[in-house]
Amino acid sequence: MRKVGLAMAAIMLMLALAACGKEEPKAVDTAASANAREIKITAQNFDFDQKEIRIKKGETVKFTLENKEGMHGMEAKELGLNVKGGSSQTITADKTGTFNLKCSIICGAGHGNMVSKIIVE
Structure with a gap:
């Protein structure tokens, strides 16, 4: 019983630490967001469902995440993107490169493999 309590405490600590230090998403002009x-x-x-997403530098993009199974989020820190399932965020890509898009909510044994790429050209 004590092991279960310690395991639960460790999980709660990991979740609390995962929530710390998040950057605020970059603000996007409301008019640009509409287009x-x-x-x-x-x-x-x-x-x-998408392993690779291509966008243009300077392009304003609304990312929407739908959870089909489980609880997930998506995050690309370098682009200021952090979306929870069932919501959206609009960003303007301000730099070129290839950026990892990762699940931002610990979702089980395969969590570390839940990665896609955003390519800004």
Whole structure:
């Protein structure tokens, strides 16, 4: 019974630490947001439905995440993107490169493999 209590305490500590230090998303002009291209991503346990997303530098994009199975989020820190399932965020890509899009909510054994790429050209 004590082991279960210690395991639960460790999990709670990991979740609390995961929530610390998050950067605020970059602000996007409301008018630009209304004209943004929308990219819808569906998440299920340990997988995003899109492995690669291509956008242009300077493009305003609305990312929407739908959870098909499990609880997930998506985050690309370098782009200021952090979306929880069932919500959206609009960003303007201000730099070129290839950026990891990761699940931001610990979702089980395959969590670390839940990665896609955003390529800004």
